[in-house]
Amino acid sequence: MAGLATSQPAFSQEVIQNTQDQNAAISATQTLNVIENDGLTQATGQARGNELNGGNANVDATLTSVQNLRGTVRGTATINGTNTGAENLSLGTPVSATTEAIGNYSGMVTTNGHMTATTHQDSTATDVSTVTDVNAPNNAIYVSGEGTATTEVNHAAFEVTNGRLDSQAWQSSTSDAKSNVSATVHYSPSPNQYSASSTQNYYGSLSDSQGSQEHEVHQTQSGATQARSEVFAGNVWDTAAVSTAVANNNDTQNAGGSLVVTNDQHQTGNVQSQAYMSADEYGTAGATATGIGNKLAAGENDVYLRLDNTQISDGGVDVTSVFEGNNGFDSYISAEAYGNQALAYACAACQADIGVNSTQTNNGDVTATSTINQTGQSRSFVSSAKAVGNSATYFVSGGQ
Numbered sequence: 001m002a003g004l005a006t007s008q009p010a011f012s013q014e015v016i017q018n019t020q021d022q023n024a025a026i027s028a029t030q031t032l033n034v035i036e037n038d039g040l041t042q043a044t045g046q047a048r049g050n051e052l053n054g055g056n057a058n059v060d061a062t063l064t065s066v067q068n069l070r071g072t073v074r075g076t077a078t079i080n081g082t083n084t085g086a087e088n089l090s091l092g093t094p095v096s097a098t099t100e101a102i103g104n105y106s107g108m109v110t111t112n113g114h115m116t117a118t119t120h121q122d123s124t125a126t127d128v129s130t131v132t133d134v135n136a137p138n139n140a141i142y143v144s145g146e147g148t149a150t151t152e153v154n155h156a157a158f159e160v161t162n163g164r165l166d167s168q169a170w171q172s173s174t175s176d177a178k179s180n181v182s183a184t185v186h187y188s189p190s191p192n193q194y195s196a197s198s199t200q201n202y203y204g205s206l207s208d209s210q211g212s213q214e215h216e217v218h219q220t221q222s223g224a225t226q227a228r229s230e231v232f233a234g235n236v237w238d239t240a241a242v243s244t245a246v247a248n249n250n251d252t253q254n255a256g257g258s259l260v261v262t263n264d265q266h267q268t269g270n271v272q273s274q275a276y277m278s279a280d281e282y283g284t285a286g287a288t289a290t291g292i293g294n295k296l297a298a299g300e301n302d303v304y305l306r307l308d309n310t311q312i313s314d315g316g317v318d319v320t321s322v323f324e325g326n327n328g329f330d331s332y333i334s335a336e337a338y339g340n341q342a343l344a345y346a347c348a349a350c351q352a353d354i355g356v357n358s359t360q361t362n363n364g365d366v367t368a369t370s371t372i373n374q375t376g377q378s379r380s381f382v383s384s385a386k387a388v389g390n391s392a393t394y395f396v397s398g399g400q
Contacts, residue, residue, distance in 0.1 A: 018063075019066045020066070020068070021050075022068065022104075024071045028045040028046055029076045030076065030077045040093070042092075042095075047101045048103075051105045054108055057109075057110075061110070069128075072128070073101045074127075074128070075101040078097070089138075091136045097146070098150075103173075106156045110165055121154040121169075121171045122154075127175055127223075131180050132148060132149040132181045132182070136184060142189070148197075149180060149181045149227075151227075155199075157204045171201035173200045175200075185239065190237065196229040196242070199225070203249070204249075213252065217264065219249075219264070228274040229243040229274070236282050240286035241276060249295045255302070258304040259298065270364075280326045285325060299343075304346075307344050309360075313361070313362045317365075320369045323373070326375050327377050329380070333372055335386070338387075342358060342392045360392060361390075370384060
């Protein structure tokens with residue numbers, strides 16, 4: 001872990017050089033066994049291989065960072081309801097179980113200064129994975145129930161306030177990225193959501209005030225990207241299973257100044273996202289699954305946007321969403337799969353100047369499947385399945 005921060009007079013220069021190699025296994029495990037609890041029940045597990053935090057305030061900075069991951073990174077959080085009696089004893093009021101596993105992490109903040117960054121993140125570990133389990137076959141969940149599992153192999157994020165960022169980034173992964181959430185809920189008259197998210201390479205940048213940005217981003221991966229959320233319910237009022245799997249993700253947002261993005265993404269590993277829910281009795285039930293090979297978003301809320309985008313999807317995307325219910329009211333099921341997805345926009349009210357050069361190539365199978373199996377009575381079903389090889393949306397917003 002490395003943490004760097006600077007605060008010096010204007011026009012000074014800070015040089016940051018970072019090299020991190022993680023070769024052994026990293027594991028974080030949290031387990032709670034609960035008979036009855038009328039207050040908050042919370043379990044959190046977080047595991048990171050390499051971590052870099054820092055930035056510059058009122059000073060210019062040059063960052064050079066290399067992060068290599070070779071050992072596995074795994075996070076686990078488990079909450080077991082151990083009540084064996086007939087009465088629905090409270091598991092928690094509310095209940096929260098969260099896991100996060102990140103192989104290589106970098107987070108930098110620039111305020112009133114200029115940062116020039118060159119970053120490399122590489123993972124050859126077998127896998128980066130998370131498991132979250134809420135097991136309450138004879139317990140009740142009140143107020144709310146939440147379970148999340150978030151996996152990212154490489155994560156690089158920047159934030160700019162009244163400054164400038166020039167960044168060149170390379171992210172590569174041969175690792176498998178896996179996240180799994182499982183929940184068994186006997187009774188809950190409260191909102192419940194159980195979400196699994198897996199990403200191979202994530203790159204993001206945000207300016208919350210005036211901040212010009214220029215990015216050159218290269219993302220490649222060959223490992224499997226898998227996310228699964230599953231819920232087994234008795235009597236629940238409002239419960240959802242959500243699953244998201246993305247191989248490569250580049251998200252840059254700019255509030256003021258210019259935004260220039262060169263994006264190069266190549267996905268060769270399979271992407272799989274699964275959401276499953278079953279309920280004996282339910283009020284509102286949902287199962288939502290999303291899978292994307294390469295994803296890009298470039299948002300400019302000012303005048304100037306230039307985008308040069310290349311996306312190649314070879315590994316295939318497979319998304320399934322399933323709901324099985326007995327007696328209930330409303331169920332909402334959705335499965336969406338994309339080989340390549342790109343979005344860019346600028347502000348029309350600002351008399352925007354936007355230029356886009358984009359090439360998308362999909363060579364893999366893209367499938368989306370939604371299934372509902374109902375054995376009793378219900379009020380409504382809303383089900384959708386959408387599969388797209390290449391999706392591109394470029395527009396100017398905010399005009400009268």
